[in-house]
Amino acid sequence: MAATSLLSLPSLRLTHRLLVPASSSAPASRSQFQTLAAKKAAVATGTGEGGGGGRGAGGGLLSVLDRAMADEEEYRRARAQVHRKGVEVEGYAIEGVSVGGHETCVTVPSLNVAFDIGRGPLFAVSQDYLFITHAHLDHIGGLPMYIATRGLYNLKPPVVFVPPCIKDDVEDLLQIHRRMSQVDLKVELVALDLGETFEIRNDLVARPFETHHAIPSQGYVIYSVRRKLKKQYAHLKGNQIMKMKQSGAEITDTILYPEVAFTGDTKSDFILDPRNADALRAKVLITEATFLDDQIDVDHAREHGHMHLSEIMEHSQWFRNKAIVLTHFSNRYSLEDIRQAVSKLQSKLSSKVVALTEGFKSDYR
Secondary structure, eight states: OOOOOGGGOTTOOOOOOSSOOOOTTOOOOHHHHHHHHHHHHHHHHTOSTTSSOSTTTTTHHHHHHHHHHHHHHHHHHHHHHHTOOEEEETTEEEEEEEETTTEEEEEEGGGTEEEOOTTOOGGGTTOSEEEOOOOOHHHHTTHHHHHHHHHHTTOOOOEEEEOGGGHHHHHHHHHHHHHHHTOOOOOEEEEOOTTOOEEEETTEEEEEEEOOOSSSOEEEEEEEEEEEEOGGGTTSOHHHHHHHHHTTOOOEEEEEEEEEEEOOSOOGGGGGOGGGHHHHHSSEEEEEOOBOSTTSOHHHHHHTTOOBHHHHHHTGGGOOOSEEEEEOBOTTSOHHHHHHHHHHHHTTOSSEEEEOOTTOOOTTO
């Protein structure tokens, strides 16, 4: 099934861009303007670095201007990082917002999937498949709005996956909204249990895996489906293989490759569960790291069903992922706090580690 793009919706304005590059119109801070003004003044008065003052002093003017431009470029790069709406890893663009206790919704547009729905953000509306990890409101609260908005733009009813233990309650919730709003919220609600597989399209399937939160929860792995010639036919020539295929013989094995795994909220226990091996070897793992420093200890994190960054470091040998996207940081942290913590983790893992930081404040704002 082809992924639907927000660009194809005539009535929608694309308000979230995956990667926002540095812009020449990005406002500079007051200190930045003061720095540039001081350097320009130094050039104008001939007192800038380079000694002899003015144009004839060994390229003093050029060197000052070069430094000023370099400082401005560095500032713009920092601004661009602040305004990033997502990340790109291993060929996957990942967009979303995930602030602990406030809102979590993460999308992988090339797979046409969203994980959790937060407050029902617009960037998730175009995704046909929605995977709900658990019933806390910061992860499921926007579900009625997501379904209603798709109906508003005449998109087909979405397929929404939930843990089996909450399906009836979710259906009751949607019925209440139908009665109150007198709107027919069309949706295919699927209770996807551990051990079950759902075919998203002929080359893509999904399976849940067990996670350990304060309430019932589960994560999901999205697999690509590939077909490989069986070993016993490897010696055959192309025309022989074609004849066997035309005769109806089964000449290939179906192999599932874990592409993207999403845990939602969980304690670190999921890492040590051998049944979750596919999540730990998926090309991209999207997981949580709610707490980052010594102000909140591991016991507190576990008591509330979350992970501390130190636990990821402790269990780093189990991660076989090519990239790890960290989410769900507590809103007590700033953007700089998160980046500093992630830089420490990178040295412990061979995987590429990045943080999804949309929604967090920075000194550059």
